[in-house]
Structures are given as C-alpha cells and as structure tokens.
Amino acid sequence: MATLLPAALLLLLLPGSPAQDSTERSFSIVVSNSVTNAPSRTFKASVPFRGILLGGMRRLQDSDDGFRFEYKEDVNYGPFLESVNELAGCPDDRTYWELLVKKPNSQVLRPDVGIGCYIPSAGDEIILNFTKY
Numbered sequence: 001m002a003t004l005l006p007a008a009l010l011l012l013l014l015p016g017s018p019a020q021d022s023t024e025r026s027f028s029i030v031v032s033n034s035v036t037n038a039p040s041r042t043f044k045a046s047v048p049f050r051g052i053l054l055g056g057m058r059r060l061q062d063s064d065d066g067f068r069f070e071y072k073e074d075v076n077y078g079p080f081l082e083s084v085n086e087l088a089g090c091p092d093d094r095t096y097w098e099l100l101v102k103k104p105n106s107q108v109l110r111p112d113v114g115i116g117c118y119i120p121s122a123g124d125e126i127i128l129n130f131t132k133y
C-alpha cells in the first residue's frame with residue numbers, strides 16, 4: 001500500500017517527480033569578449049535535472065568543434081575557467097573569463113560560484129565574458 005511506502009521511495013514512483021524527470025534543461029552559452037569587442041558566438045547546450053554548468057560545457061565540447069575550453073582545479077573553489085577557444089585569461093594583463101547569466105526576464109546576474117557549482121535553469125543565457133579585473 002502506498003501509504004506504507006517510505007517517503008523517498010514514494011517520491012521515486014510519483015509520475016513527474018524530479019527524481020524521475022529525464023528531460024534536459026536547454027540553455028545557451030554565449031562567448032563574448034569585452035576587451036576586444038570581437039563578435040559573440042552562441043552555442044546551444046543542455047544539462048539533466050540539477051546538472052552543473054561544467055557538465056553542459058563538456059558535452060558541448062564533445063559535440064561541437066567550435067567550442068573548446070580549459071580549466072584548472074582550485075584547491076578551495078573547484079574548477080576555474082582558464083581559456084575558451086584558445087583564449088586564456090592572463091594575470092599580467094589582468095584578464096579572465098567572467099561568468100554571467102542572463103535570465104529569461106533579461107536580468108543579468110554574476111553568479112557567486114564558478115562553472116563547477118552553477119546549475120543552469122532552462123532558458124538561461126550563460127555568458128562567458130573575457131574581461132579585465
């Protein structure tokens with residue numbers, strides 16, 4: 001009887017519950033450059049339910065030759081995005097890849113976490129913006 005099932009098991013069995021939701025969350029990744037104002041490039045990406053941005057970027061890289069990135073692992077904060085399409089941030093020039101998110105309502109946020117922790121929502125426009133600090 002359903003009433004006797006533990007709550008977690010019940011959640012797994014409920015139709016449409018997050019645990020069963022296998023639909024991908026589609027979002028876009030815009031590669032932009034505020035230093036040179038080079039034209040932006042837009043890519044389509046997706047993550048599964050609660051998937052992290054880094055995973056969506058990896059899958060995009062695997063499927064699209066036009067998108068390449070590299071990151072280094074920071075001992076405290078995880079993956080730090082170092083380069084996109086062969087362009088790397090440089091401490092001497094004080095350049096880096098900033099992570100911005102434009103929400104469907106056009107509000108632009110600057111997440112307080114990096115690519116390893118940010119969880120894209122459907123319709124997000126993830127902006128990887130080469131800029132200066």
Ligand code: B12
Nearest residue numbers: 074077078079080081096097098099110111112113114133
């Ligand atoms: C300075 C700074 C930066 C500088 C670092 C370069 C420099 N030489 O100054 C720049 C501007 C590049 C930067 C960028 C970002 N930062 Co920052 N940054 C800081 C800050 C203020 C000080 C770090 C520092 O100098 N520590 C002292 C030195 C001696 O220690 P360190 O270990 O060598 O420091 C290095 C790491 O902190 C690393 N780093 C800095 N920021 C981030 C962010 C991530 C996600 C990672 C993996 C590493 C990393 O760069 C430092 C220099 O090499 C901290 C907050 C704080 N007060 O600590 C936030 C902080 C570390 N940054 C943060 C964030 C979120 C970012 C960004 C993701 C912001 C964004 N939306 O774009 C980006 C990184 C994007 C990417 N490319 O992956 C968060 C990380 C929180 C988290 N749990 O993920 C912090 C804690 C601030 C906050 N919002 O609370 N940052």
